Amino acid sequence: xxxxxxxxxxxxxxxxxxxxxxxxxxxxxxxxxxxxxxxxxxxxxxxxxxxxxxxxxxxxxxxxxxxxxxxxxxxxxxxxxxxxxxxxxxxxxxxxxxxxxxxxxxxxxxxxxxxxxxxxxxxxxxxxxxxxxxxxxxxxxxxxxxxxxxxxxxxxxxxxxxxxxxxxxxxxxxxxxxxxxxxxxxxxxxxxxxxxxxxxxxxxxxxxxxxxxxxxxxxxxxxxxxxxxxxxxxxxxxxxxxxxxxxxxxxxxxxxxxxxxxxxxxxxxxxxxxxxxxxxxxxxxxxxxxxxxxxxxxxxxxxxxxxxxxxxxxxxxxxxxxxxxxxxxxxxxxxxxxxxxxxxxxxxxxxxxxxxxxxxxxxxxxxxxxxxxxxxxxxxxxxxxxxxxxxxxxxxxxxxxxxxxxxxxxxxxxxxxxxxxxxxxxxxxxxxxxxxxxxxxxxxxxxxxxxxxxxxxxxxxxxxxxxxxxxxxxxxxxx
Numbered sequence: 001x002x003x004x005x006x007x008x009x010x011x012x013x014x015x016x017x018x019x020x021x022x023x024x025x026x027x028x029x030x031x032x033x034x035x036x037x038x039x040x041x042x043x044x045x046x047x048x049x050x051x052x053x054x055x056x057x058x059x060x061x062x063x064x065x066x067x068x069x070x071x072x073x074x075x076x077x078x079x080x081x082x083x084x085x086x087x088x089x090x091x092x093x094x095x096x097x098x099x100x101x102x103x104x105x106x107x108x109x110x111x112x113x114x115x116x117x118x119x120x121x122x123x124x125x126x127x128x129x130x131x132x133x134x135x136x137x138x139x140x141x142x143x144x145x146x147x148x149x150x151x152x153x154x155x156x157x158x159x160x161x162x163x164x165x166x167x168x169x170x171x172x173x174x175x176x177x178x179x180x181x182x183x184x185x186x187x188x189x190x191x192x193x194x195x196x197x198x199x200x201x202x203x204x205x206x207x208x209x210x211x212x213x214x215x216x217x218x219x220x221x222x223x224x225x226x227x228x229x230x231x232x233x234x235x236x237x238x239x240x241x242x243x244x245x246x247x248x249x250x251x252x253x254x255x256x257x258x259x260x261x262x263x264x265x266x267x268x269x270x271x272x273x274x275x276x277x278x279x280x281x282x283x284x285x286x287x288x289x290x291x292x293x294x295x296x297x298x299x300x301x302x303x304x305x306x307x308x309x310x311x312x313x314x315x316x317x318x319x320x321x322x323x324x325x326x327x328x329x330x331x332x333x334x335x336x337x338x339x340x341x342x343x344x345x346x347x348x349x350x351x352x353x354x355x356x357x358x359x360x361x362x363x364x365x366x367x368x369x370x371x372x373x374x375x376x377x378x379x380x381x382x383x384x385x386x387x388x389x390x391x392x393x394x395x396x397x398x399x400x401x402x403x404x405x406x407x408x409x410x411x412x413x414x415x416x417x418x419x420x421x422x423x424x425x426x427x428x429x430x431x432x433x434x435x436x437x438x439x440x441x442x443x444x445x446x447x448x449x450x451x452x453x454x455x456x457x458x459x460x461x462x463x464x465x466x467x468x469x470x471x472x473x474x475x476x477x478x479x
Contacts, residue, residue, distance in 0.1 A: 010118050013125070014107045018127040020104040024097045028139040029338035038089045040336055044275075046141040050088070053079035066291050067235040070243035072228065074183030074362035075143035087139065094144040100138040103145075103410060104128055106152040111414045113159050113382050115373075118422060124417035127362070132355055134409050136333050143183050144406040150180035151187070151407050155387075158194065162202050162379075167213070170198075171202045173215050178224035185242040186394050193390050202379040203228060238292040246299040247276050248399070253302035255398035256309055265398045320400030321392050328355035329402035362409075364418050370417030381389075384411055 024079035032038060052061055052068045053076035061068050061076075084093035105129045111121035128134060137144045154177035177194070181187045200206055200216035224242065232238040240246070251269070258268030273279040275297060280286045286294055306313045330352035334341040341348065374381040388408055393406035 010108070010112050012105050013122055016122060016125040016129060017101050017104055017110070019102050020125070020298075020476070021097055023129060024135055024138045027135055027336070028093055028097075031139070034337045035339075037339070038365055039349045040339065041093065041139060042141045044272070046068070049076050049079060049141075049143070050083070053083050055469070056080050056284045057083060063251050067232070069232045069236050069238045069291060070247065070295070072185060075146055078146050079141075092141055093139050097151045100134065101148045103134075103152050105408050106226045107147070107414060110152060110156045110159065111164060111417060113156070114377070114414065115418055120417050120421045122205075124414045125418055127413040127416055128410050131409050131413055132333065132358060133329050133406055136315065136329065137406050138402075140332075142403065144363065144403055146406050147180055147183040147187075148410065150176055150183060152410055154180060156182070158427060170213060170217055174220040175224065178221050181225050181241070182228065185244060186391065188241060189224065189394075190387075190390060191218050191225075193386055197379075197383055197386070202377075204379070226255075236290070236292050238295070243291065243295045246295040246384045248300075248397070249302040250276070250298035251399050252313070252317065252397040253305040256305050257311055259312070264276050271350045271371075276416055317396040318399055320396035320398055322396075322400075324395040324400040324402065325392055326359070327402040328352050328359055330355055332402060362412055365417075365419035367419070368414045368422060369415040372422035373415070373418055386416065387411065419420035 028041075031040065046206040048071055051063045052071050052073070055062045055068070056073070056076055057080060061073055063070070079088060079092055081095065082088035085091055104125050108121045108125045110116060115121070134148075151319065154173045157169040157173040157176065162168070174191070175196075177187065177190060183191075195214045195218040198217055199210055201210050229239075229241045232240065254268045254272065255265040258264045258266075259399055261268065263271075268274070273282045276294075280294065286297075305316060330348060333355070334345060334348065336353060340343055343349070370381050370385065373384075388411060391405070391408055
């Protein structure tokens with residue numbers, strides 16, 4: 001009989017953590033060996049993080065002499081060691097691989113906490129170690145890997161609170177999830193979603209204590225996040241948490257403007273300089289104005305465009321949500337090896353087909369796992385679905401792309417592992433039920449057949465020995 005400590009703190013298989021690191025390191029070395037071009041690890045967004053990262057080495061957070069209000073300091077802080085050492089790509093990728101391994105450790109711990117099966121947790125880590133998008137983004141100079149680590153750590157502490165009711169993990173979750181907003185502001189409203197689940201808890205019952213926990217969590221999160229908003233207002237007169245909110249709204253509106261002109265989103269985006277920096281270069285007089293005023297103008301333009309056709313804007317946004325969830329990411333992965341790849345690049349169709357098959361298989365297993373979880377642990381399933389829905393809905397629009405679903409992939413891997421576990425239990429239980437029916441015909445032990453069928457709806461070990469042990473226990477309790 002394992003001790004209570006062993007059950008609560010299972011040992012994470014070191015081989016799976018090593019596999020996580022080796023797969024990511026192997027991809028980075030293969031890409032560099034093939035192309036010989038370290039700049040392929042960057043993205044057009046990377047430069048917008050680098051300048052504020054350089055300013056941090058001087059104890060400031062500025063861009064072009066102004067307080068930085070478009071980017072938040074989370075990811076630039078991760079870039080600082082590479083900036084100081086003069087090897088941004090090498091140092092940052094090494095740090096991100098380490099964060100990815102730490103995320104794999106958290107996947108195991110969170111999966112075990114949710115499903116109470118070491119085997120299921122190990123499957124979840126294996127799926128995450130090999131998940132293509134997670135592997136790819138760990139070697140790209142983008143914020144997703146750091147953000148995903150913080151999200152997993154926050155969710156782990158949150159479920160520790162749900163399980164044991166302790167306040168310390170809840171405080172830790174508030175701090176970590178607030179920190180994730182400083183990496184990617186998309187999590188700005190997530191504390192409200194979490195607070196709604198805290199109100200009722202896993203038992204679905206409201207109580208004054210739960211209300212205090214929920215209000216405390218939301219208030220602490222708001223204070224931690226609001227501090228940066230106050231900083232922006234004090235230093236730059238800008239009233240929002242991040243200027244990217246205005247930039248993204250303006251980019252989204254270009255899809256409508258492009259349709260009205262008959263050219264589409266990409267044509268309109270090219271016309272205005274591919275983004276806000278290009279747009280301001282096309283209008284040099286704009287660069288003489290404070291950034292807050294330029295952002296306010298972009299927001300005003302966007303609101304005016306969207307107000308003309310709000311329903312069409314909603315449709316475009318939902319199309320972007322679908323693209324975020326279903327885009328296999330072939331362009332991004334091939335972009336590590338070849339500059340500006342496209343459908344005509346050799347191997348494109350094969351890679352896209354393989355990635356699509358892996359993604360759809362993961363989704364199918366995850367759906368099965370969530371259905372099984374919904375029967376046995378509805379609170380867990382509903383919470384995971386709420387988090388998935390939150391990120392999916394906020395990651396839409398014409399710029400919705402595969403990288404925006406990265407925070408969800410560890411959750412899908414855990415749900416897919418639950419799907420594998422459910423399928424395995426079903427096969428074992430059906431074999432056992434058939435054997436039980438034969439035994440019942442010979443020795444009238446009908447309890448064996450009934451117990452075998454009961455395993456279909458019960459969580460537990462995936463091994464045949466574990467199944468047999470549960471049956472014996474079930475039969476013994478009935479006699």
